[in-house]
Amino acid sequence: MKIENINRQFLDGVMAGDYPDVYYHFGVSSNDPVLKNFRDVRAVVLAGSGERIKEFAKIWSKKRNNRKIYTLPKEERFVFCYCDGVIFASHGMGMPSASICVQELMRMVYFLKGGDPDELDQVFWVRVGTSGGVGLEGGTVVVTTEGLMADLKPYRLLIGEREQYFDGRFPADVAEAIVEACRDSGLEVVMGKTVAGNEFFIEQMRLDGAIRLAEEDWKYGWLNWIHEHGVRNIEMEGAMLAGFMNHWGFPRFAMICCTLLNRLHGDQVTASGQELHRYSENAGKALFFYLETIMPKLEAKAPARKKPAVKKTPTGRGEDGGDAEPTDQEPADGGKAE
Ligand code: R2B
Ligand code: URA
16 A cells, blocks of 8 residues: 555544544445444445345355355445445446545445554455447457546646646556466357546547537547547546546456447447347446455355254154254355345
8 A cells, every 4th residue: 555645634633533524425434333343344336226236245145155145225326236345326326426436435344444454455456347449349358457538648626726647557467367367168259448538428429429529530530549549448437447546556456347349349238228228237347256266265154963863852852952854054144135
């Protein structure tokens, strides 16, 4: 971690218990007892839609012996779920929305890890999303190597009249490990740079928006230019995500996006509902292939025991008052998916 870039002026007081940190858009504060349940977080999975987040949490729970899914009641802005070491959170569309989600989660994770840099280094962050392919057909999974804006410069924000640039690079070892985890999966997975548009139409050089500020030659000139520079897809959050992760020095983060269309062939997303579902499932599959390689292995379920030789009392109960029939072992926390 780059300790010097962490906002200790504010966070030290939170850690000392002088005041709570209010994660306003998630509707929870650092002094809420529910947070104790999230301390083992090792991965933060982000996606645009709340529905998708709930699906991911259910899939993860199923893979993890039906461990309990915790949710937060406020879902007006972002949906939040926690299950077995993973925070799943939606970020909405675009960098203004997603940047709020990411900053509040960075503070929350800092709190959960007691501000310990070694613990923070272990947390893996990933956005799983959709995108427009540049020279790639729908359904391809792109693992991002660098997030850039439409002019191929990194993410930047205005601090008054000053421009603040952020580092948009994604850690190469993590991107390579994701591709490796998908190697025998049958998924089409490529690595490449990703442009994050601040807007879906104008900044992604679409000609089908309500407002049209470019023509065909400019559009294809731009698409070919970014393709020549190694860009393989266009979405709306990656440059910010990498910028904020690098600012605090998180060493492990990634972005996995499926393509919904090839932007060299058009602007409108015309794939059928079924196709779109399949495309977006591809990115989810890639996520879980990788997640399973980095999360602690599940303890093997205890084999079903033979009927124990319990002497039955006249009530039909074992002598300890419990059921004489053997039951499958419950998950350690006794949790059940919601
Ligand atoms: C991908 O899809 C959304 C726009 O349709 C946006 O959030 C993104 O990055
Ligand atoms: N999401 C985007 O931001 N752009 C696309 O073209 C498709 C999905």
